[in-house]
Amino acid sequence: MxxxxxxxxxxxxxxxxxxxxxxxxxxxxxxxxISTFRDAQTGLWSTFEPADLASPDGWARDRNLVWGWYQWRAELVRRSxxxxxxxxxxxxxxxxxxxxxxxxxxxxxxxxxxxxxxxxxxSLFDPRCTECDVHSHPEPEPVDEYADRVTPPLCPYCGGDMRPGAVWFGESxxxxxxxxxxxxxxxxxxxxxxxxxxxxxxxxxxxxxxxxxxxxxxxxxxxxxxxxxxxxxxxxxxxxxxxxxxxxxx
Structure with missing residues (x-):
């Protein structure tokens, strides 16, 4: 046809x-x-394995790195x-x-x-608390293109670390x-x-x-x-x- x-x-x-x-x-x-997950691994991010950036183990090892990666991806979306x-x-x-x-x-x-x-x-724009699982929507953070680590914000309800809202490798x-x-x-x-x-x-x-x-x-x-x-x-x-x-x- x-x-x-x-x-x-x-x-x-x-x-x-x-x-x-x-x-x-x-x-x-x-x-x-909008870049795919792997296509967005450029510049600072090109040296990291996907599991370092998007897995529960990666989060446990270096929360600031994972949060920084997702803030960078969110910034790419905001520019589109x-x-x-x-x-x-x-x-x-x-x-x-x-x-x-x-x-x-x-x-x-x-x-x-x-x-x-x-x-x-x-969603990149629906982070949730690692402790109480409440979803929150903090104001966008300025992204430093030369920094790979950003401290996650705290949950406004219980004070736990907020985590990215995207599903990671190995998660349901x-x-x-x-x-x-x-x-x-x-x-x-x-x-x-x-x-x-x-x-x-x-x-x-x-x-x-x-x-x-x-x-x-x-x-x-x-x-x-x-x-x-x-x-x-x-x-x-x-x-x-x-x-x-x-x-x-x-």
């Missing part, structure tokens, strides 16, 4: 769906210039802007019941004006966020999978759950992925190109 034919077929599915779930991965934010794909989802969400579940730890969906049902892998997903994502795909008529490689589980299993529950699945990705065979329609385009075209066609 040509891209025009795929767009027409996707728009037909989207137009008839009463409930839509959109699953987004790194490709959703790539056109906003939502792209046309994010904005299109906001417009689509205003028209119909549309749930967004994302692997991304950035806040570009929210800054575009969308409501996100689930950040399955956590936040149960409430995962449950919300599963509920979204199992109750949807249409599931649109945007910019995810389909290699990170359990998120990569959501399209199969959707199919089992009777939903149609559409993949929007410029390349073949591990979940392409789960999709009823595969649209080889990017988020920033495909989503605006789809919303305009509805």
């Amino acid at each position: 040509s891209n025009a034919d795929v767009l027409s077929a996707v728009a037909e599915l989207a137009g008839s769906a009463q409930r839509v779930a959109v699953l987004t991965g790194a490709g959703m934010s790539a056109e906003s210039g 802007q939502p792209n046309a794909g994010h904005l299109a989802l906001t417009e689509w969400q205003a028209r119909t019941h549309l749930d967004i579940a994302t692997q991304n730890v950035d806040d570009l969906h929210e800054r575009a004006g969308s409501t996100v049902m689930s950040h399955v892998h956590g 997903l936040p149960e409430d966020q995962w449950r919300a994502a599963v509920e979204a795909v199992e109750s949807a008529d249409l599931v649109v999978v945007v910019g995810t490689s389909g290699v990170v589980f359990p998120f990569a299993g959501l399209p199969a759950m959707a199919r089992s529950a009777g939903a149609s699945v559409v993949e929007i990705n410029p390349v073949e992925t591990e979940i392409s065979d789960m999709a009823d329609l595969r649209w080889r385009t990017t988020a920033a190109n495909g989503l605006p075209a789809l919303v305009a066609a509805l």
Whole structure:
């Protein structure tokens, strides 16, 4: 099928769906210039192993290093802007019941004006206390590009160290966020999978759950992925190109 034919077929599915779930991965934010985890390991950070920066053991060894790394990543996100794909989802969400579940730890969906049902892998902007597990949202800290260590702020409730809100290697997903994502795909008529490689589980299993529950699945990705065979329609385009075209066609 040509891209025009795929767009027409996707728009037909989207137009008839009463409930839509959109699953987004790194490709959703790539056109906003958001680096992946490993791509962000440049400069000061290039000498560190991922486990030093994003694991419970790394946190236990050097909390200031881990907090500094996540403050740097948050600063990279703050310097970026939502792209046309994010904005299109906001417009689509205003028209119909549309749930967004994302692997991304950035806040570009929210800054575009969308409501996100689930950040399955956590968020850079939702730190929580290591002692009482309360979530808090301190004011952004100035980032020194020449310093790799930053002291974590203290919990305003119990005085414990705040930790980054992103899920680390070896950790379980936040149960409430995962449950919300599963509920979204199992109750949807249409599931649109945007910019995810389909290699990170359990998120990569959501399209199969959707199919089992009777939903149609559409993949929007410029390349073949591990979940392409789960999709009823595969649209080889990017988020920033495909989503605006789809919303305009509805």
